[in-house]
Amino acid sequence: MTAAPAQAARTRPAPAARRPGLAAARLLRLELRHNAMLWLLPVVLALFWLTYYRKIMALPPLWNPRASSLHTGTVAVFTAPVAGAAAWMGTREARRRVSDLAGVTAVPRWARQLATWAATTAWAIVGYLACLAAVYGVTARQAHWGGPLWWPAAVPAATLAAVAALGFAAGSLLPSRFTAPVIAIAAFFVVALSTQLIVGSHSYWQVSPIVAGPWDIGPDAGVATFYPYVPDLAMAQLMFLTGITVAALGLLAVAAGPGGWRRLSRPAAAVAVAGLVAAGTAAALAGTGTMDRSGMIAIPALHDAASDRPLRFTPVCSTTGVSRSAIPVCLNPAYASYLPATVAALQPVLSQLAGLPGAPARVSQAAAAYHQQAGNGVAIGLAGPHLAGTPPVYRLLLPVQLVGPAPAAQESAALLRISDGSALVASVTGAGPGATPAQDAVATAIMLAARAQPAPPPANAPPAGRAPGAGRSTARRGETISGSGAGPIGVSAVPALAPGSPGYAAAQRFAAQPATARHAWLMRHLPALRAGQITVAQLP
């Protein structure tokens, strides 16, 4: 009588080993196959191509502006669809009236919800990675120097996770046919239009994930080429987004209620509160940020002093090949593609000045310096004088380093010829405010001979203010922040002489001289001219 139960016990199949990891993987696979985000991906990718991809590819082949634009663009394009898809997935159990049915399964409700959120986030991130790969892949082929920036690439991924968590929580807690559209558009509204509240670099709203840098200047080609990329703001944003994600998922666990893990309620509430605290702390940290001289947001509590040191690089110079110039022109290797155009723009003036006493031994690109002004104003320019060192080196800023849309090649060359060409001539002849008429006449003659005749100053100087949508900045470009030097870009440093005046006639006369004669006269008389001892009548 006792043998039968014993035998039954021996022949009973061993209980299947619990493999929770495998079950979770299966659940995730099911959710991945039945996720609305998968079907929205083609729409999102098409929107990204229509709106931002072409714009990003039109930017200079520099890592920072493209990474910043990718950051802003993917957050703007993905936010609404991801929030809507997540909310739609969150309403699924109520929509299909299976809440009660699913409530009696072995998997806790929160675990099921977590799998759905993870699948939605995974598809969104797959779409984002496709965009990232396209932009970074093309940029890697085009860029001459530097490498991918991963901090700004991480923020959109964290944004998608946070937006999906918020959308899913809203859909799960407030299931209605209106939840998905309202959440999608509300998420876009909050993310995209909250930037209207940013004032200066001390704003808490900079923690908004769509902000890729100082909102006043946007993606700027002068940033992260002479100084390292400063990841302080990205760190704060990641902290904020992680906090939001954790808080939303914790709220879901708390709300799981009787159908979920009751034991989880208190820890989940604690996790949700911790997430909110982290998000609040991150926003507070963002409010302590300031725009540093390299044009990036520095947050003292997160700042690494090593990022204040300039990057080391070997400049590319116009000493050989087709770009050879009378005076070497050297650029940061990141801007190597601009060397031929820069040399072509300056060569006429440089050939006039080469060998003259006081002429620069080299023209070298300098770092742009950024200065926060009142409100949303930002001044970008050259720190210090144009001409410095022994032998003298002329320091220039390329137009692309300044705020605003990157100028086209022809426009950039014209700006260089007028601004830096005239500044080079003025630095050699001494023309400008306080100069003698002879100095101004000789400078004008050189500009005429170089076919870089200075244009009269425009009535409304240089590009002031910003295009709508880029903020409410009154950023000024080309302004010299400290020291002496050329004024705003596009304005000649050589005073415009009135046609018909004695000075202009002398300039025309001097410009008509053969180049060798003009050069020989300058070699002999330039010191006296700079000393103010030459009159207009003495010019040949």
Added chain:
Amino acid sequence: MTAGWIHAKPQAGPSGYGPQPAAEPRRPQPPGELSGPQPAAPRSGSRPGRSWRPAGRLGWLFIRGRRLTATVAVIAGSAAGLRIALAAGHWDTYGALQLPLVFEAVAAAAIAVSTASPFGEPERVTGRWLPWLRLAAALALTGLAAGLLAAAGAGAPLAGGALDVLRNLAGLTGLGLLGAAVLGGGLAWTGPVAYLLAGLYALYTQWHPPALHTPWLWPARPPHDLGGALCAGLVFLAGLAVATVYGARDPAGE
């Protein structure tokens, strides 16, 4: 038991998806009685003047079934949001241009989502008045949304004015109605939301060339532009026609 969009028996549930009293609860069926609809026995002494009651009841059930009262509430909320944003915000030019389109998209998405039927296929064979109810509901909601949004911008710096509101809303609603026929009422919001992003980008390109000039991106066209108005109107009429004839494509089970 939770209720849903396709719940034959009206029952309120916590989800907010279900409780549409679409039909009278069926009385217990005596043995031997034929199932199915039975011809109503003529009531003695019925008056011709009271024939509006079935139509009124049908309309009311349609309003309940499509959650049109909630749709009106969402539309009113979007208009109120626009008013508050215009009154409280210090928008730069770009924000001021984007703002109305965002709220118009909310209203259009709500109208599109309201086409979702809680009954699906069975409803299509129940009567000949359904297309007219769909048409009337879409027209009434679009008109109401246009009026409320325009009123919300009255006296405030509403970019484009009431004409812009009407054109953009009509076009967005048309996209939503087309989406309802293709994707189902529940996912009909994807059309207006996707177009919102494209429209905002088209506005953006007005300051950041190359500008997009195609009239199919009508939000970026001036309010009096004929091409933009024709495109938006065409999309609206197409959406209205499809939604009227076919209704939303509501898969079984949702």
